[in-house]
Amino acid sequence: MMKKLRFYMTPLLIIAFLIGSMPVAAAPHGQAETGLVSTQAALNADSSSAERERISEILARADVQEQLLAQGVSLDEVEARVAALSDAEVHQMAEQLEQLPAGAGGVIGALFAVFIILLVTDILGLTDVYPFTR
Amino acid sequence: MPSCLFYARFAGVLLLMSLLLGCAASPRLNDSTLNNLPQEQLLKEVPFYAQRDYQCGPASLAMVLNAAGVNVEMENLILQVFIPGRKGSVQSEMLATVRRHGMIPFPVEGSLDALLTQLASGQPVVVLQNLALPAWPMWHYAVVIGYDLPTRALTLHSGEISNHEMSLSRFDATWARSERWGFTVLPPGSLPKGIRPFRAIEAISAFESVQGVQAALPSWKALVQAHPDSAMGHFALGNAHYALGEVKKSQQALERAVSLDESLGVAWLNLGLLEQQLDNEMEARQALGRAAALTGPWQAKAQEELNTLSHVN
Numbered sequence: 001m002m003k004k005l006r007f008y009m010t011p012l013l014i015i016a017f018l019i020g021s022m023p024v025a026a027a028p029h030g031q032a033e034t035g036l037v038s039t040q041a042a043l044n045a046d047s048s049s050a051e052r053e054r055i056s057e058i059l060a061r062a063d064v065q066e067q068l069l070a071q072g073v074s075l076d077e078v079e080a081r082v083a084a085l086s087d088a089e090v091h092q093m094a095e096q097l098e099q100l101p102a103g104a105g106g107v108i109g110a111l112f113a114v115f116i117i118l119l120v121t122d123i124l125g126l127t128d129v130y131p132f133t134r
Numbered sequence: 135m136p137s138c139l140f141y142a143r144f145a146g147v148l149l150l151m152s153l154l155l156g157c158a159a160s161p162r163l164n165d166s167t168l169n170n171l172p173q174e175q176l177l178k179e180v181p182f183y184a185q186r187d188y189q190c191g192p193a194s195l196a197m198v199l200n201a202a203g204v205n206v207e208m209e210n211l212i213l214q215v216f217i218p219g220r221k222g223s224v225q226s227e228m229l230a231t232v233r234r235h236g237m238i239p240f241p242v243e244g245s246l247d248a249l250l251t252q253l254a255s256g257q258p259v260v261v262l263q264n265l266a267l268p269a270w271p272m273w274h275y276a277v278v279i280g281y282d283l284p285t286r287a288l289t290l291h292s293g294e295i296s297n298h299e300m301s302l303s304r305f306d307a308t309w310a311r312s313e314r315w316g317f318t319v320l321p322p323g324s325l326p327k328g329i330r331p332f333r334a335i336e337a338i339s340a341f342e343s344v345q346g347v348q349a350a351l352p353s354w355k356a357l358v359q360a361h362p363d364s365a366m367g368h369f370a371l372g373n374a375h376y377a378l379g380e381v382k383k384s385q386q387a388l389e390r391a392v393s394l395d396e397s398l399g400v401a402w403l404n405l406g407l408l409e410q411q412l413d414n415e416m417e418a419r420q421a422l423g424r425a426a427a428l429t430g431p432w433q434a435k436a437q438e439e440l441n442t443l444s445h446v447n
Binding site for chain 2: 035036037038039040042043045046049050053056057060061062063065066
């Protein structure tokens with residue numbers, strides 16, 4: 001099961017990182033008439049803080065915490081790893097979580113993807129989360 | 135998406151559903167919910183209006199708006215939110231109608247704990263349920279007005295039934311199919327208990343774009359009081375003060391925002407633009423320089439402003 005998941009995840013991750021590393025071509029045009037950038041425009045341009053909050057909300061759910069515990073994963077650990085994700089990764093994860101809102105099972109699956117993302121990036125030398133990859 | 139059905143001919147289906155769901159385990163609640171909230175709550179002051187036909191959306195809105203002190207009739211709300219072709223009301227229309235009546239709709243966090251917390255604090259919650267199965271949806275809006283922890287039950291004003299008791303497990307099964315969508319209604323200047331900062335910021339900002347800055351200002355103030363560490367909150371407050379011509383207060387709030395989060399480029403940018411307008415050239419240059427050094431959506435704009443400043447002098 002894990003092997004299969006890895007088999008599919010790796011090419012997907014490479015594509016995801018390629019897309020993530022492309023420069024942002026179009027800067028948002030959200031100027032208020034007053035000259036200052038409006039709050040709404042600022043919110044529209046940067047959703048990552050809101051997405052991080054959404055992920056925290058999901059992690060706060062009792063059913064999700066129960067599942068994490070059953071998998072032998074501590075909540076603190078997951079929170080620390082989510083904090084280590086880039087904005088692009090947070091966006092991807094929030095989208096995944098939003099598509100699987102009903103049961104804790106789907107949420108755990110998406111959270112598990114974070115572990116795999118970080119494992120791969122550790123091996124590539126981009127992050128430094130799992131000591132055993134060194 | 136939702137169109138609400140509450141017909142007698144579905145009673146048989148509902149009965150079957152009840153039998154299927156009756157054996158579902160009671161959903162888990164956080165320990166803090168069980169320990170800190172009162173054992174039961176019933177908001178008796180929330181009026182009940184029986185829906186007619188498919189109009190559970192307008193009926194639910196009338197109940198919470200009246201409970202919040204807005205004097206509006208269900209008849210008027212039907213015209214505002216009901217879409218005859220769809221035999222129902224869409225979620226965004228529900229929220230927009232609340233804003234039109236001068237109140238702020240705050241979407242609740244999608245968990246039973248958050249729902250119970252709102253009820254314990256005295257707020258009824260409009261919820262969207264799918265009473266049937268995902269493949270054959272039967273969308274329905276109702277108002278949750280109370281709970282009972284010992285019996286694990288909720289009380290709802292729903293459809294044609296007032297004070298309808300429903301087990302937590304059955305409710306959660308029907309609520310989960312709407313991605314646990316729901317909202318509370320509060321006047322400007324009040325925030326739902328325990329709301330996280332970005333959830334509140336998004337709700338207030340959406341209200342501000344409909345009702346204007348003056349109406350939203352009390353909410354921005356309440357937000358930074360509840361979340362003094364929220365850089366985005368101070369940024370929004372600063373923008374509101376600026377739009378009302380309160381330049382000094384705007385400057386203070388924006389300075390607070392960047393001191394709380396030095397990587398908030400958009401706050402540096404606005405601070406720089408403000409200083410520029412105040413002819414504080416050095417401060418403007420400094421703030422715009424900080425904004426231009428941060429990668430992100432506002433970097434190019436900040437650099438542009440910085441160049442203009444250099445050209446003038």
